[in-house]
Amino acid sequence: MGEILQVKNLYKSYGRKQVLKHFNMSLEEGKVYGLLGKNGEGKTTLIRMIMGIIPGDKGTILYKGTEIKFNHPGYKKEVGYIPEDSIFFGWMTIKKLMAFNSSFYPKWNAQKACEFLDRFELDEKVKIKNLSRGMKLKLGLIVALAAEPELLILDDPTSGMDVPTRYDFLKGLIREILEQGTTILFSSHLVHELEGIIDHLGILHDGKLILEENFEHVKNSAKKVHLTFDGAVPDGLDIDGMLTKQTDGNKCNIGIYPWSEDLKQDLDALHPTKMDVESMTLEEIFIHFVS
Amino acid sequence: MFVKIFMKEWRENILIFALAILMMISIAILNLSGQQELTLQFSGLFLLLFLPLAALLLGSGGFYTEYKDNAWVFLFSRPIKKEILWIFKFVSQLSILVAVFVIFYFVRRFLPGLDKIFQDLDMNYPDAFGDLFSLSLYIVLPLMAFTIAFSLSLLYDKQFIIFFVSILIGTGLMFFWQNYIYFLWARGFYVKNEGIFSLFFTLSFVIASILTLAKSDFSQVGKKIFRFSAYVLIFLLISFFISTVWVTRGQIFSARGDFSIWYYQVHQGNLYFQDFRQGILRYDPDQEKITRLNKESRFSFESFSMRAGKIAFLQIKSRRQWTNDLWIMNADGTGARPMVESSEKDSLFYKKRTISFILSHDGNRVAFITTHYEKEGAKSVRIHTLWRINTDGSGLLSQVLDVPESQEAKLIAWPSFGDSLVVLVQAGPFTHQKSSQIRLVDLDEGTSQVLVENILVPPAWHLLPSQDYLTFKIRKDDDLKESLILLNLKTLEATELFSADFLKLWRGKWSPDGSKIAFSRERELWIYDVEEKKLEKISQRNYDYEIGFDWTLDGQQFILLAPIDGENQLVIMDKNFQEEKTIKIPMQFKGAITVRGLENGAILKVTGKGNFWRVNLETEEWKKVF
Numbered sequence: 001m002g003e004i005l006q007v008k009n010l011y012k013s014y015g016r017k018q019v020l021k022h023f024n025m026s027l028e029e030g031k032v033y034g035l036l037g038k039n040g041e042g043k044t045t046l047i048r049m050i051m052g053i054i055p056g057d058k059g060t061i062l063y064k065g066t067e068i069k070f071n072h073p074g075y076k077k078e079v080g081y082i083p084e085d086s087i088f089f090g091w092m093t094i095k096k097l098m099a100f101n102s103s104f105y106p107k108w109n110a111q112k113a114c115e116f117l118d119r120f121e122l123d124e125k126v127k128i129k130n131l132s133r134g135m136k137l138k139l140g141l142i143v144a145l146a147a148e149p150e151l152l153i154l155d156d157p158t159s160g161m162d163v164p165t166r167y168d169f170l171k172g173l174i175r176e177i178l179e180q181g182t183t184i185l186f187s188s189h190l191v192h193e194l195e196g197i198i199d200h201l202g203i204l205h206d207g208k209l210i211l212e213e214n215f216e217h218v219k220n221s222a223k224k225v226h227l228t229f230d231g232a233v234p235d236g237l238d239i240d241g242m243l244t245k246q247t248d249g250n251k252c253n254i255g256i257y258p259w260s261e262d263l264k265q266d267l268d269a270l271h272p273t274k275m276d277v278e279s280m281t282l283e284e285i286f287i288h289f290v291s
Numbered sequence: 292m293f294v295k296i297f298m299k300e301w302r303e304n305i306l307i308f309a310l311a312i313l314m315m316i317s318i319a320i321l322n323l324s325g326q327q328e329l330t331l332q333f334s335g336l337f338l339l340l341f342l343p344l345a346a347l348l349l350g351s352g353g354f355y356t357e358y359k360d361n362a363w364v365f366l367f368s369r370p371i372k373k374e375i376l377w378i379f380k381f382v383s384q385l386s387i388l389v390a391v392f393v394i395f396y397f398v399r400r401f402l403p404g405l406d407k408i409f410q411d412l413d414m415n416y417p418d419a420f421g422d423l424f425s426l427s428l429y430i431v432l433p434l435m436a437f438t439i440a441f442s443l444s445l446l447y448d449k450q451f452i453i454f455f456v457s458i459l460i461g462t463g464l465m466f467f468w469q470n471y472i473y474f475l476w477a478r479g480f481y482v483k484n485e486g487i488f489s490l491f492f493t494l495s496f497v498i499a500s501i502l503t504l505a506k507s508d509f510s511q512v513g514k515k516i517f518r519f520s521a522y523v524l525i526f527l528l529i530s531f532f533i534s535t536v537w538v539t540r541g542q543i544f545s546a547r548g549d550f551s552i553w554y555y556q557v558h559q560g561n562l563y564f565q566d567f568r569q570g571i572l573r574y575d576p577d578q579e580k581i582t583r584l585n586k587e588s589r590f591s592f593e594s595f596s597m598r599a600g601k602i603a604f605l606q607i608k609s610r611r612q613w614t615n616d617l618w619i620m621n622a623d624g625t626g627a628r629p630m631v632e633s634s635e636k637d638s639l640f641y642k643k644r645t646i647s648f649i650l651s652h653d654g655n656r657v658a659f660i661t662t663h664y665e666k667e668g669a670k671s672v673r674i675h676t677l678w679r680i681n682t683d684g685s686g687l688l689s690q691v692l693d694v695p696e697s698q699e700a701k702l703i704a705w706p707s708f709g710d711s712l713v714v715l716v717q718a719g720p721f722t723h724q725k726s727s728q729i730r731l732v733d734l735d736e737g738t739s740q741v742l743v744e745n746i747l748v749p750p751a752w753h754l755l756p757s758q759d760y761l762t763f764k765i766r767k768d769d770d771l772k773e774s775l776i777l778l779n780l781k782t783l784e785a786t787e788l789f790s791a792d793f794l795k796l797w798r799g800k801w802s803p804d805g806s807k808i809a810f811s812r813e814r815e816l817w818i819y820d821v822e823e824k825k826l827e828k829i830s831q832r833n834y835d836y837e838i839g840f841d842w843t844l845d846g847q848q849f850i851l852l853a854p855i856d857g858e859n860q861l862v863i864m865d866k867n868f869q870e871e872k873t874i875k876i877p878m879q880f881k882g883a884i885t886v887r888g889l890e891n892g893a894i895l896k897v898t899g900k901g902n903f904w905r906v907n908l909e910t911e912e913w914k915k916v917f
Binding site: 048 | 298372506
């Protein structure tokens, strides 16, 4: 499978604030890419640049190997986009929105839209301004999916959803979408949601990706190590790949990425009385990376 | 896609449309219920401002809903180019304005009372100018207002700020351009089609707006405004340059340049007329020679007064102070000297602007009106002063005229008897014309008598050469009918020559001996014999709407322009208005033709063409003379 989306050396600033700098990323076709980052790190800015809503300062974005130029929107017919907030005209009814939006997409699937409306229990006669935040997000999902996108970009979509809908979305719907061969870029600050869904992980911090790797590989390579020494923790405890270090008397907890047998031998050489190695959850990986 | 956007824009602006309809229904109800006065007061202002304001309101909310619901993110993430989106939105919203205009037009057409108000608003110009005025007020101005406001609306989410900024920018640019045009005039440029800048500067906003939308980050207001300003500045400069070339192209691309004439006089068989660039010129038909009379290179206004071998004319003295000087010279161009020194600090006329002037019947005295401002508390008050002076500089007399604010006084006649002057006090534009009046002012006695009120048409072109008669149009208070009145200034006897709904008077000419006046109404030509007090329609021909006609200088023949068998012809009549012959006009033209009788000949001036043609009535020979 090839790469459906590539971002190369992208820069974006707002005034003096550099939001993205030397940003690189690539999405493999048919996979789910989880983009993690704290609030305000530039995830939405990146996605808006990919969607051609705002221009970048410098850099290149490629869709299926072809450069996306700002205000050349042809590729958007194949890209679905669900933002974190409602972006629809409040005065429109759901039915009117569907009709309005369908005119932009040649592959618009009206039947699919109706099915989703039933599934999400949305009445098409209701005006959008009268919908709750969660319902608007569901509506955004329908609008994006009925266009039969090849790439679906989700910008923190679950933050306003109620628990059952979120569960249905994360455990069921995403799988269904993937089964149709759609690639997903899933941006979120709710890290735990992505576990078990994503194939690839990117962590955005300080305007650039500090980690971009296959998620299984990350899971296998990110470790928590608990060390206990006879006396004080040695001063020279500073090894390659160490993300975090917490010292408490003669005990020391460190986060390491990537973990390897060589690193284990290096730690053994410090003669700890006890050494426990554990895998990290995605949330722990994220925290260790951005701390 | 367009249809959906079209429907969306209509739905979003339906309230403005509904409001417009409601306002028009209110006017119609008032009108139909016979409350004419209320309708006049209410609808006068309303009809003037309604369309431009509706256009501004609509345009300034161009991107309002996109801001309000954050829906710009939705729209801009759809697969559509931003410039296409801009154009679709613009066209859709424009269609709302057009719909309002169409309803507005039909309401006007089908309610006779309203149409009457429009007649007043059009200032009773004959159709050619009235249509131009209507076109500007009801189509061009709203369209410009809408386009500018719409172009600006993507910059900021506060509709009322866009609304006022649009007004400021639009009026500011127009003000700048008008002053620039005046600057060109004052430097001797002949300027025409100056309205072209309105089109170009509006287009500048359109292009700047589209480019800004296509290239900017919509979420960053500061950057967006900066980019828009840069674009608009560039395109405004280009517009300014192109417009300058456009309006002065006659002068730039032609050795002679173009000229415009609407006022001319005949003296001793010679034709005197005024050219924007070259000043006052004399055409001698015998020698076929044109002589430039005033050697001053500075700009002269396009009017002069000529009596008994003397010419009075105005020359700009100080553009900054908006003053000018009254000059006088002999008919052969000799003895030119200023009568007024408005830029000399020790002069009585310092900073006084001459707005109207007239020579006495014998050419030995000149009367003129000046305006200046005086402080009255915190307020500046405009003072009108009427002056009279002998052409040798002696015998200066003056009287301050009581002229209401927003009105202007104008000298229109100096009768051959006595020393009274006839002054028209005319309402300014956009005020109801009922307040215009004619006064008889005697400077020696210091008296001022109101002769007639409710004047509808400035009567300058109906004056008898002796200036002992006036003709003018009035509307009676208790009647919607308009009347053409002949006033004998000596006896103050008023005769109603004609009365009808909507007198569409265009030209009026007195015979050289002052015994008859000819005037055209609709497509008819009428003659009134002052001595016999007899009015008759002189021909049943279907004449051109804007009829050109005149007597020959000896008064023995009457020349009339008329389309006959699809061709423009001059109809030559004897003094009893019996057709003698017709002469085909050989050149093609569009627009009105002015006919001026000469000794056994005529001069024709085609509006906008800038050429004089002379025809010999005996030999039927045509010659281009200027």
